[in-house]
Amino acid sequence: MDPDDLRAALADAPGVPDPGWLDEALARVAAQPDAVGRLFPAAGRHCGRAPLPAAPGWHADEAARALLLCALPADRAAAEAQAGYRYGDADEKRAVLKALPMLPIGAQAVPLLHDAIRTNDTRLVAAAVGPYARHLDQPAWRQAVLKCVFMGVPLSVVDGLDERADAEVATMLAGLTEERRAAGRDTAADALALLDRLTTGGGPTAAGNTRTTEA
Structure with missing residues (x-):
C-alpha cells in the first residue's frame, strides 16, 4: 500500500x-x-x-x-x-x-518481525508475514509460515508464499500434518494445498529460494 x-x-x-x-x-x-x-x-x-x-x-x-x-x-x-x-x-x-x-529503513526492523512471530497474537503474526518479511532469512521465514499454519492464520496473508516456499517448507508441513493426523486433528486446506503444490512439482525448488530481497 x-x-x-x-x-x-x-x-x-x-x-x-x-x-x-x-x-x-x-x-x-x-x-x-x-x-x-x-x-x-x-x-x-x-x-x-x-x-x-x-x-x-x-x-x-x-x-x-x-x-x-x-x-x-x-x-x-x-x-x-x-x-x-x-x-x-x-x-x-x-x-x-x-x-x-x-x-x-532497509532491514533494520527485522527484530520486530521475530518478536511478532513469537507471540500468540494471530493479528501480529499475520502482519509480520506481509511485504516486509522479504527481509527475513529463509529459515526464519519458513518458521513463520509454519507458525501461521499452527495458529490457523490464512496463508493468503503470507507475501510471496509461492515464490519462497521450498522443499524444506514441504518437509515441515508434511511433519506437522502427520502429527495432527495422529492426534485426530485436521490441517487447514490452504496448508494442504501448498504441500500438494510443493510435492507434485508445481512449486518452486529449494535451490531457487534461498535468498531474501534487499531494499
Whole structure:
C-alpha cells in the first residue's frame, strides 16, 4: 500500500471522529519528530478504528499511525518504529508492522518481525508475514509460515508464499500434518494445498529460494 493511497483511503472513510486531526499531526511530526511519541497512541481516538473500504485489510487507526511514521525524517524512522512497537499495545504494534514496508529503513526492523512471530497474537503474526518479511532469512521465514499454519492464520496473508516456499517448507508441513493426523486433528486446506503444490512439482525448488530481497 502506497502512503498516498492510504491517506486518500482514510480521507474518504466515513465516520472519522476528528477529520482535521491527521493533517495537523502529520505536519507536526514533520517539523517536530519527537511529537510522534505522543501522537501515535492518540490516533485511534481521533481517527477511529473502522475498516477502510478503499484500503482492504486496513483500519483507520492503523492507517493514521502508519502515515505518522512515514512523515518522519528518514533518519528517525527506524528508531521511532521500534519505539512504537516496543511500547505500544497490540493495535499499535500491528500498525507498526504494517507500516514497515513503507519506511526507508532497509532491514533494520527485522527484530520486530521475530518478536511478532513469537507471540500468540494471530493479528501480529499475520502482519509480520506481509511485504516486509522479504527481509527475513529463509529459515526464519519458513518458521513463520509454519507458525501461521499452527495458529490457523490464512496463508493468503503470507507475501510471496509461492515464490519462497521450498522443499524444506514441504518437509515441515508434511511433519506437522502427520502429527495432527495422529492426534485426530485436521490441517487447514490452504496448508494442504501448498504441500500438494510443493510435492507434485508445481512449486518452486529449494535451490531457487534461498535468498531474501534487499531494499
